[in-house]
Amino acid sequence: MRILILGAGALGGYFGGRLLEGGASPVFLVRPRRREQLARDGLVIESPFGALRRPVETVTAETVGPGWDVVLLSCKAYDLEDSIAAIRPAVDGRTAILPVLNGLTHIQALEAAFGQGRVLGGLARINATLTPDGTIRHFDQFRAITFGELDGTMSPRVEALQAAFRAAPNDSVQARAVPDIRAQMWDKLVFLGTLAAASVLMRATLGEIVRGGGTALLQRMLEGSATAAEAAGYPLKPAALDSYRKMFADPGSGANASMLRDLEAGGRIEVDHVVGTLLEAVRAAGVDPTLHEAAYVHGKSYEQRRAAGRLPR
Ligand SMILES: NC(=O)C1=CN([C@@H]2O[C@H](COP(=O)(O)OP(=O)(O)OC[C@H]3O[C@@H](n4cnc5c(N)ncnc54)[C@H](OP(=O)(O)O)[C@@H]3O)[C@@H](O)[C@H]2O)C=CC1
Ligand SMILES: CC(C)(CO)C(=O)C(=O)O
Missing domain, CATH: 3.40.50.720 (NAD(P)-binding Rossmann-like Domain)
Structure with missing residues (x-):
């Protein structure tokens, strides 16, 4: 091959x-x-x-x-x-x-x-x-x-x-x-997209956000993302969604997204491709998009600041 x-x-x-x-x-x-x-x-x-x-x-x-x-x-x-x-x-x-x-x-x-x-x-x-x-x-x-x-x-x-x-x-x-790669890609968008949105917005791992009092906010974002996938025709398997709910409430979780590593290194980020796509799906599903929108605008504002050469050294 x-x-x-x-x-x-x-x-x-x-x-x-x-x-x-x-x-x-x-x-x-x-x-x-x-x-x-x-x-x-x-x-x-x-x-x-x-x-x-x-x-x-x-x-x-x-x-x-x-x-x-x-x-x-x-x-x-x-x-x-x-x-x-x-x-x-x-x-x-x-x-x-x-x-x-x-x-x-x-x-x-x-x-x-x-x-x-x-x-x-x-x-x-x-x-x-x-x-x-x-x-x-x-x-x-x-x-x-x-x-x-x-x-x-x-x-x-x-x-x-x-x-x-x-x-x-x-x-x-x-x-x-x-045989179900489209569904698996949606599953990943729900998990990774929510993780990227939250970790970029808060500049922290899941555990740090939970310990910072963010469990309810994380759960709202996750449920919004999952509803969006369902509305697009790709509902998550209940066991998968349950495991994400647990991860998004785990004070010991060190999980963060590669997007946060890229942002912390002052690099380019895939905010349109990941958070933007998720935001569109959330809007299309009629879910309150406020939290996803905040994450998206946060990432877009970072891009503006980066382009202006004003990132902290
Ligand atoms: N890193 C991770 O842990 C994970 C990443 N992903 C996803 O995987 C994808 C890839 O991410 P990742 O591997 O981290 O990215 P990297 O930035 O580490 O690697 C991407 C590579 O692609 C190369 N490249 C880009 N354009 C061209 C081109 N025109 N010709 C030749 N080479 C090119 C870059 O080359 P150059 O060095 O020249 O810029 C770079 O080395 C992303 O969508 C990411 O979200 C998914 C899961 C986990
Ligand atoms: C799901 C996760 C966190 C690891 O594969 C990821 O895809 C990323 O960091 O971009």
């Missing part, structure tokens, strides 16, 4: 590195600065599931050609347009594109660019970051990648991809091909 990975950041680097360890030969489509870093230091992962430092094969948007079975798309949402342009020469009649971005609307953008049937649904549950020196730091036990055909069929290509990920040693990837 020929696998091209756009981006050697937190997710592309982690899952690509594990594919490599499992015997696949993924190639990374990267930009010049990352390419230099990889040529100099190799792909470097620090993780509870084993460290890795390996040379990797790279291409750039200028040199990539066709002939790939899978393109794993692991850019941030604000780089989606450039990334679509970068993978265009790589996509031909045999290629499946697997995006692992948070949010939902990239699916339409990819289908518009490459056609229905080329695009899979996907998501990842992992806490990882790309440090400035190029190391991929994986923080905890979460290491799941879930994907499937958007029409709900179980195809040979998703089974083959599952096998490639499952070949990774040390149980370092939990890969699952599923």
